[in-house]
Amino acid sequence: xxxxxxxxxxxxxxxxxxxxxxxxxxxxxxxxxxxxxxxxxxxxxxxxxxxxxxxxxxxxxxxxxxxxxxxxxxxxxxxxxxxxxxxxxxxxxxxxxxxxxxxxxxxxxxxxxxxxxxxxxxxxxxxxxxxxxxxxxxxxxxxxxxxxxxxxxxxxxxxxxxxxxxxxxxxxxxxxxxxxxxxxxxxxxxxxxxxxxxxxxxxxxxxxxxxxxxxxxxxxxxxxxxxxxxxxxxxxxxxxxxxxxxxxxxxxxxxxxxxxxxxxxxxxxxxxxxxxxxxxxxxxxxxxxxxxxxxxxxxxxxxxxxxxxxx
Numbered sequence: 001x002x003x004x005x006x007x008x009x010x011x012x013x014x015x016x017x018x019x020x021x022x023x024x025x026x027x028x029x030x031x032x033x034x035x036x037x038x039x040x041x042x043x044x045x046x047x048x049x050x051x052x053x054x055x056x057x058x059x060x061x062x063x064x065x066x067x068x069x070x071x072x073x074x075x076x077x078x079x080x081x082x083x084x085x086x087x088x089x090x091x092x093x094x095x096x097x098x099x100x101x102x103x104x105x106x107x108x109x110x111x112x113x114x115x116x117x118x119x120x121x122x123x124x125x126x127x128x129x130x131x132x133x134x135x136x137x138x139x140x141x142x143x144x145x146x147x148x149x150x151x152x153x154x155x156x157x158x159x160x161x162x163x164x165x166x167x168x169x170x171x172x173x174x175x176x177x178x179x180x181x182x183x184x185x186x187x188x189x190x191x192x193x194x195x196x197x198x199x200x201x202x203x204x205x206x207x208x209x210x211x212x213x214x215x216x217x218x219x220x221x222x223x224x225x226x227x228x229x230x231x232x233x234x235x236x237x238x239x240x241x242x243x244x245x246x247x248x249x250x251x252x253x254x255x256x257x258x259x260x261x262x263x264x265x266x267x268x269x270x271x272x273x274x275x276x277x278x279x280x281x282x283x284x285x286x287x288x289x290x291x292x293x294x295x296x297x298x299x300x301x302x303x304x305x306x307x308x309x310x311x
Contacts, residue, residue, distance in 0.1 A: 005291045006250055006298035009211070012258040013083075016140070017113055022079040024069030026062055027088040028102050032120070035089075039122060039161035044148075045224035046158065046186075046217060048270065062105045070111060081113040083140070092119040096127045103135060114140025116182070121145055121170035122162045133177040142180040142211065144260075145170055150203040151196055154189050159224070168207060175208045182211035182260055187245050188237040189217055190228065197245060201252035205302060213261040214249060216242055219272040226272055236274040239283070243290040250291070255299025262287050 013021040033039040060068070066084060073079045084106035092099060106112055115135065124143070135141050147167045149155060155163055171181050183204060187197050204212070219229045219236065228234040237245070246262055263283050271277060291297060 003297055005288055005296075006259045007255065007257065009258050009260045012211075017081050019080040020077060021081045021083060021113060022073040022077055023083045023085040023116060024066050024073065025085045025087045026065050026106065028062060028086050028091060030089045030091055030093055032090045033093055033123060034120070034159065034161040040159060042159060042224065044158050044160055045190075045228070046220065048220045048223050062102055063109055066106060066109045066112065070109075080111070082111050083114045083116050083142075084109070084112050085116040085118070087118050090120050090123050091117045092128045092132075093123045096131045099128065100131055103131075107135075107139060114142070116142045116144055118144040118146070118184075120162060121147070121167040124170045124173060129173060129177055129179075132174075132179055136177065136179050140180075142182050143174050144182040144184055144213070145174070146184045147200075147204075148184065148186045149189055149192065149196070150200040151192070154192055154196070157191055158189060164203075171207055171209055180211065181209040182213060182258075183207070183209050184213045184215070186215045186217050187242065187249065190225075190234050194245065198248055198252060201249045202303075205252060205254055209257060211258040211260045212253065214246060214259070215261065215264045216277055218264060218266050218274060218277045220266065220270045221272055229273060239274070239276045239286065240290075243283075243286050244294075246287050247291045247294055247296045250298045251296045251300040252302060253298055254302055259298065 010020070032043060035041060035043045062084075066082070070082055073082065084103075086102070086106075094102075103115055103117075106115060117132070124145075132141055132143065145167060146160075147164070148158065148160060150164050152163045171183070174181050185200060185204075189197075216237065217225075219225050219234070225234060229236070242263075250259070263280060264277065265280060266277050268278055276283070
């Protein structure tokens with residue numbers, strides 16, 4: 001039997017739930033402290049006004065979004081259970097009472113087997129963690145924490161509004177409550193070398209987390225990154241360059257964590273560059289082929305981190 005290239009999410013969820021499980025993305029109509037002035041304004045330099053989401057909340061409830069998603073995913077994949085994925089903006093940035101109503105509305109929908117909640121390290125105060133911990137005693141809960149890079153200089157450049165130590169603390173507090181943690185990272189951020197990106201993988205190897213999303217940085221219209229790109233101050237990664245980076249990144253990660261993503265899903269109407277980012281299946285196939293050619297797999301070079309965080 002050949003060695004698996006990486007621990008894919010579908011297999012991980014099937015093992016946990018005993019059947020095919022799919023995520024349904026939800027826009028809960030929330031915002032972000034990096035937009036409303038609490039932490040900053042304007043958001044991250046790559047993020048548009050929709051917060052990397054769908055904008056569905058302006059016209060659909062959580063229950064309605066889930067009903068539409070269930071129908072589509074049952075038809076396409078034959079999925080039996082679903083995870084309600086609160087994706088757009090920061091989904092713990094509201095009073096605990098409001099959040100509980102949103103989360104429980106999702107859990108009240110038949111077939112919803114758990115929650116995945118996208119958030120930031122600076123939006124996980126104790127009252128929110130207490131709520132998430134209670135929910136975690138009832139159902140599967142995974143907290144997706146946006147990190148993007150382990151380097152503070154990069155986090156400042158992309159206007160994240162938090163540093164690496166805030167992320168590490170947030171992840172540890174989630175784990176102390178028994179919550180799964182999925183880390184969000186981006187390859188190709190401005191100013192980062194190959195060495196910097198791989199250092200993020202090494203640094204993360206010292207953190208207790210259960211899953212990771214690896215994204216390509218692509219340029220979306222009407223963002224600060226778009227302006228940098230138009231001025232010739234930012235270069236997108238080439239396709240083969242990205243494949244190569246992902247392979248090396250995976251080889252440094254713990255073999256036990258689930259890989260939730262290996263690239264992104266840009267909206268065709270919003271994407272400026274690179275055009276190849278739209279070819280998701282071709283890119284996934286290319287990443288797998290690159291791993292085989294280089295004889296790499298997740299965890300091949302896993303070891304305790306050497307680089308210091310926050311450099």
